[in-house]
Amino acid sequence: IAGITQAPTSQILAAGRRMTLRCTQDMRHNAMYWYRQDLGLGLRLIHYSNTAGTTGKGEVPDGYSVSRANTDDFPLTLASAVPSQTSVYFCASREARGSSYNEQFFGPGTRLTVL
Amino acid sequence: GQNIDQPTEMTATEGAIVQINCTYQTSGFNGLFWYQQHAGEAPTFLSYNVLDGLEEKGRFSSFLSRSKGYSYLLLKELQMKDSASYLCAVKDSNYQLIWGAGTKLIIKP
Numbered sequence: 001i002a003g004i005t006q007a008p009t010s011q012i013l014a015a016g017r018r019m020t021l022r023c024t025q026d027m028r029h030n031a032m033y034w035y036r037q038d039l040g041l042g043l044r045l046i047h048y049s050n051t052a053g054t055t056g057k058g059e060v061p062d063g064y065s066v067s068r069a070n071t072d073d074f075p076l077t078l079a080s081a082v083p084s085q086t087s088v089y090f091c092a093s094r095e096a097r098g099s100s101y102n103e104q105f106f107g108p109g110t111r112l113t114v115l
Numbered sequence: 116g117q118n119i120d121q122p123t124e125m126t127a128t129e130g131a132i133v134q135i136n137c138t139y140q141t142s143g144f145n146g147l148f149w150y151q152q153h154a155g156e157a158p159t160f161l162s163y164n165v166l167d168g169l170e171e172k173g174r175f176s177s178f179l180s181r182s183k184g185y186s187y188l189l190l191k192e193l194q195m196k197d198s199a200s201y202l203c204a205v206k207d208s209n210y211q212l213i214w215g216a217g218t219k220l221i222i223k224p
Contacts, residue, residue, distance in 0.1 A: 035214075042119060042202070042214030043158070058211070090157060103148060104212065106157035 002026060004107035006091050012113045013081050021076045021110050023091030031096035032074040033104065034058075034066060036087040043090065049074055050096060081114045088112075117141045119215035121203050126221045127193055135188045135201050135218045143208025149177050149188045150202040152217065158202055162188070190220075198222045 004025045013019050025032065030051045035043040045058030049068040063085060065077045074093075078085055088111050092104040118140045127133040139147070146165040150158040164170055164179035164186060176189040188201055200217040207213055 040123075040216055042216045043204075043212075044214070045211060048211070103160035103163065106159070108157050 004091055004093055004105060006089075006107040006110050008110060009108070010111040010113075012115065013078075015081055015083060015114055017081050019078045019081055019112070021078075021089055021091075021112070023074045023076070023107055024072050025074075025091075025093045025105075025107075026072065027093060027095070027105065028071060029093035029095050029105070030071065031094045032068065033092040033094070034064070034074070034076045035090045035092065036060065036085075037090060037109075038087050046076065046089075081112075083114045086112060086114045117207065117213045119203055119205060119213055121201075121215040121218045123216070124219045124221065126223060127190075129193055129195060129222055129224050131193050132189065132191050133193060133220065135190070135203075135220065137186045137188070137203035137215055139184050139186070139203070139205045139213075139215075141205045141207045141213055144181060145206040145208070145210055147177075147179055147186050148204045148206070148212065149175075149186075150204065152200045152202055154199070161201075193222050195222050195224070 007022045033048045034046040044060045047066040049055045052071045090109045091107040094104045095102045120138045149161040152158040162177040169178045174191045179186045200219045202217045203215040204212040
């Protein structure tokens with residue numbers, strides 16, 4: 001693989017179900033991010049991780065959890081999905097060492113619908 | 116609060132020039148990014164400004180005025196493939212990106 005992959009590509013989920021969105025990068029970037037993108041709104045940060053073993057809360061963390069057991073993987077879990085979590089979810093990574101210039105690279109996204 | 120403002124939609128003609136504006140109010144400033152996002156795809160990096168002035172990259176240029184909290188993205192010699200959304204994002208005092216809602220650019224032949 002090259003870059004960032006996300007799985008699944010899309011998912012329809014019943015409310016109340018648990019769901020994990022997967023994200024894997026092979027660029028050895030130390031920082032990783034989860035965003036949601038909703039129509040008419042900018043990308044909103046859910047959770048982030050500056051390095052393996054650490055995580056932090058973003059702007060809209062409620063209802064979501066993350067883990068960062070290693071450099072490559074950063075799964076996002078919805079413990080009990082609700083319809084307001086219907087969105088497109090993007091995972092991103094960035095080389096956080098050195099210049100703050102380093103841009104974020106995005107995965108292809110997961111389109112999640114909660115009914 | 117933190118705020119990034121961009122026009123919702125713009126229309127331009129193939130071969131022409133278009134300027135997409137972005138104004139921001141954030142807690143701290145550590146750089147401004149422009150990303151391009153085609154419909155149904157992931158955002159991809161276009162440019163970065165941290166000092167005042169113009170950065171040129173081929174057909175695309177980006178300008179920053181920190182005192183005015185203002186940036187613009189200039190696209191020259193527009194091509195149909197430039198039809199996309201353009202996202203402005205500011206890195207705040209916590210080094211997190213605050214994103215605008217994006218400007219949808221429609222290119223007409």
